[in-house]
Amino acid sequence: MKFDTLIIGGGLAGLTCGIRLQKNGVRCAIISTGQSALHFSSGSFDLLNGLSDGTKVDNPVAAAGKVGSNHPYTKLGEHFAYYAREAKQQLLECGIEVNGDAKHNHFRITPMGTLKPTWLTFSDFTPLPSADDMAGRKILVANIAGFLDFNTKFVADSFEKQGAECRIASINLPELERLRISPTEMRSTNIARVLENEKVLEALIAELAGHTAGFDTVALPAVFGLSSATPAKKLKEALDIPVWLIPTMPPSVPGIRAQQQLRRSFEELGGVYMLGDTVVKADFQGNRVQAVYSVNHGDISFVAENFVLASGSYFSNGLVARSNSVIEPVFGCDVDFTPGRDSWYDKSFFNKQNYMTFGVATDEKLRASIGGDTQQNLFAAGSVLSGSNTIHEGCGAGISMLTALYVADNLIKG
Ligand SMILES: Cc1cc2nc3c(=O)[nH]c(=O)nc-3n(C[C@H](O)[C@H](O)[C@H](O)COP(=O)(O)OP(=O)(O)OC[C@H]3O[C@@H](n4cnc5c(N)ncnc54)[C@H](O)[C@@H]3O)c2cc1C
Known part of the structure; x- marks a missing residue:
């Protein structure tokens, strides 16, 4: 050849x-x-x-x-x-x-909830102009029930150390419950595949919307959009407060x-x-x-x-x-x-x-x-x-x- x-x-x-x-x-x-x-x-x-x-x-x-x-x-x-x-x-x-x-590094949130300087961030994630941007925020840290590669406690503790006030919530849907039958199936890529179904994504958004009152930001694991950025965009558009997607432990859905x-x-x-x-x-x-x-x-x-x-x-x-x-x-x-x-x-x-x-x-x-x-x-x-x-x-x-x-x-x- x-x-x-x-x-x-x-x-x-x-x-x-x-x-x-x-x-x-x-x-x-x-x-x-x-x-x-x-x-x-x-x-x-x-x-x-x-x-x-x-x-x-x-x-x-x-x-x-x-x-x-x-x-x-x-x-x-x-x-x-x-x-x-x-x-x-x-x-x-x-x-x-x-x-x-x-010409100017910004900050992005790590899987541990800390901030790290970087050059280019996937549009799924929220670039923060400065390390002080966390202070004073009221953040709902929400996870999919049973997903172990996103540690809500670490993330919330770290946000609070940086001056935010956090509460942890767990979201469940029947479609995701099916993945939990085998706990090894609860991986970021498998969850992302389930959430590519528009109806499931809408159900998740509706469930989340019931938890966000009193918060100015919701933080979620980055399990949206394996084949396109559309699910992450829809999620952000649908909720009335900013959504921060946080990188998970590997595998990386946006990667x-x-x-x-x-x-x-x-x-x-x-x-x-x-x-x-x-x-x-x-x-x-x-x-x-x-x-x-x-x-x-x-x-x-x-x-x-x-x-x-x-x-x-x-x-x-x-x-x-x-x-x-x-x-x-x-x-x-x-x-x-x-x-x-x-x-x-x-x-x-x-x-x-x-x-x-x-x-x-x-x-x-x-x-x-x-x-x-x-x-x-x-x-x-x-x-x-x-x-x-x-x-x-x-x-x-x-x-x-x-x-x-x-x-x-x-x-x-x-
Ligand atoms: C686990 C991990 C996470 C990282 N995360 C980040 C990050 O988030 N941000 C960042 O800026 N940098 C990150 N880095 C740094 C990373 O090195 C670069 O960002 C970059 O992605 C590396 O790209 P690469 O193409 O040089 O190498 P790789 O991505 O390692 O690709 C090399 C490819 O070559 C293939 N290969 C090897 N030998 C052969 C062979 N003999 N024949 C055929 N194919 C072969 C491998 O299978 C692999 O697919 C990370 C590095 C690692 C190891």
């Missing part, structure tokens, strides 16, 4: 890159093992919330020049603001409704919807998406990749002009940690990591963890190297890259989207 560009990994980075390439007439295929980090998304996309020394960032565009020399944003240089704009625009064009601005919307956009543009297959090895000629091979296709090779490695970090097996090394398992790319496993971790779980910065080494165009030799047609994008600490710096989605667009443009320019 022959394509212009073959992308390994179909998460946020692989799909962002593929969509940009297809839009510019580059014929792409994406091979992807399975679910991506989007299935676990917290409901927002981070661009840059802090620097590696712990300095907090309010304006990512202004602070991007202060990240480390090996940070992927440093390789984008002066184009950082441009790619941040393009990334938001591409999400919107794919039908993924997000709010936010690269899965975003993954599906990106895939749909890629395929509508003519891209080929092969889900459930894993790229395992490659053929090389000099400093070029000739072809790759996958589990499902055995000896049948995938030949392409260019290859993009968007296989994610440890979580997706894009990087694999051995006892004393970290490897990239498909091509055997050079990986930046420090020798001595002791230097990888800080014993305090909440401190900065060095292993988070490890990843595939690249040149200024994000081309990977093997044995010190830059591979002319092998690019890397997203969380497989070295140089950033996505948790400590709060830059996960930004790295994935901005580097994917940058790689796509490098390929389009030839």
Whole structure:
């Protein structure tokens, strides 16, 4: 099989890159093992919330020049603001409704009820301009009876610590009661499927309306809208007070919807998406990749002009940690990591963890190297890259989207 560009990994980075390439007439295929980090998304996309020394960032565009020399944003240089704009625009064009601005982080509510700075938030969720926005509110924290992945007590306690007054309510409907026959069925995605039925959603709204008197806000788990944003919109329109949807424990309903919307956009543009297959090895000629091979296709090779490695970090097996090394398992790319496993971790779980910065080494165009030799047609994008600490710096989605667009443009320019 022959394509212009073959992308390994179909998460946020692989799909962002593929969509940009297809839009510019580059014929792409994406091979992807399975679910991506989007299935676990917290409901927002981070661009840059802090620097590696712990300095907090309010304006990512202004602070991007202060990240480390090996940070992927440093390789984008002066184009950082441009790619941040393009990334938001591409999400919107794919039908993924997000709010936010690269020059000013806002706050969104976490599954624990705390506030966290971020760049773009799914329209399902409520972006708060400042951390003081909770004070003085009277909030009804309502849950679907039997749904354990939304902890009302944690959320209410946390809201109250921030100055709100809360009461907890439990909502039940016969249609949802059926899911409870098997408690393992009470997952966010299953509830979201039931609530896609208009009549069930209307019944839930009517039930909720009976509880909201005396409150100025109602907080609910984000279990509305697996295939479109419509149920969340209807819910918000129907109630006479603001509705805050709070991210649940995984799986993430809006995250899965975003993954599906990106895939749909890629395929509508003519891209080929092969889900459930894993790229395992490659053929090389000099400093070029000739072809790759996958589990499902055995000896049948995938030949392409260019290859993009968007296989994610440890979580997706894009990087694999051995006892004393970290490897990239498909091509055997050079990986930046420090020798001595002791230097990888800080014993305090909440401190900065060095292993988070490890990843595939690249040149200024994000081309990977093997044995010190830059591979002319092998690019890397997203969380497989070295140089950033996505948790400590709060830059996960930004790295994935901005580097994917940058790689796509490098390929389009030839
Ligand atoms: C659990 C989790 C939650 C996160 N939540 C957020 C968040 O809410 N906000 C935020 O800003 N950032 C978040 N991040 C950071 C995250 O890394 C990025 O936001 C981003 O989604 C990562 O995208 P990616 O495409 O680089 O990697 P991934 O999403 O990991 O996608 C990589 C894909 O490659 C596939 N793959 C791997 N190896 C192969 C192979 N050999 N052959 C074929 N396919 C392969 C995998 O199956 C996977 O689908 C989260 C990260 C994790 C791990």
